[in-house]
Amino acid sequence: MSKIAVIVADHFEDVEYTSPVDTLKKEGHHVVTISFLNKDKVTGKHGTDIKIDKSIKDVHSADFDALLIPGGFSPDQLRADPDFVNFTKAFLLTGKHTFAICHGPQLFIQTGLAKGRTMTSYLTVQPDLYYAGAIVKDEPVVIDNNLITSRTPDDLPAFNKAITKALK
Numbered sequence: 025m026s027k028i029a030v031i032v033a034d035h036f037e038d039v040e041y042t043s044p045v046d047t048l049k050k051e052g053h054h055v056v057t058i059s060f061l062n063k064d065k066v067t068g069k070h071g072t073d074i075k076i077d078k079s080i081k082d083v084h085s086a087d088f089d090a091l092l093i094p095g096g097f098s099p100d101q102l103r104a105d106p107d108f109v110n111f112t113k114a115f116l117l118t119g120k121h122t123f124a125i126c127h128g129p130q131l132f133i134q135t136g137l138a139k140g141r142t143m144t145s146y147l148t149v150q151p152d153l154y155y156a157g158a159i160v161k162d163e164p165v166v167i168d169n170n171l172i173t174s175r176t177p178d179d180l181p182a183f184n185k186a187i188t189k190a191l192k
Contacts, residue, residue, distance in 0.1 A: 028053050051191070053070065069097065092123045096118060125176075143160065147175070172190060
């Protein structure tokens with residue numbers, strides 16, 4: 025099965041982490057949760073604590089088959105750190121599966137690789153993606169080759185189905 029990197033910081037949208045991660049684990053995938061160097065856990069917007077497996081300084085994109093970026097306020101923190109931006113950029117450049125929901129696509133803007141890609145996101149991020157050159161659709165799930173994006177927790181059933189199908 026696939027080895028999935030999940031990048032998160034405090035104030036992630038709880039269910040946008042727990043729902044896809046639980047789904048991926050049930051399908052037999054190995055999930056590695058990654059955050060900042062000084063973190064052993066992060067806390068979601070609604071109080072969910074999750075254990076951090078690795079620091080961004082200790083991982084390489086080549087060691088993973090796919091990347092998952094949950095939403096909430098986490099992506100805004102991650103995109104300010106060049107290590108997370110470069111990690112994300114490597115997945116996009118190599119054509120590896122890259123999954124993001126809600127505010128997660130904010131990282132794609134920082135990579136400079138949003139232009140010409142078709143995606144969706146939370147309503148307030150959609151204009152940012154558009155101005156970065158992305159083709160933005162307001163749909164529950166948007167699939168652009170290896171890139172799968174979704175809008176909100178309401179779209180999680182469709183998002184989870186799409187990412188597990190892509191990994192088969």
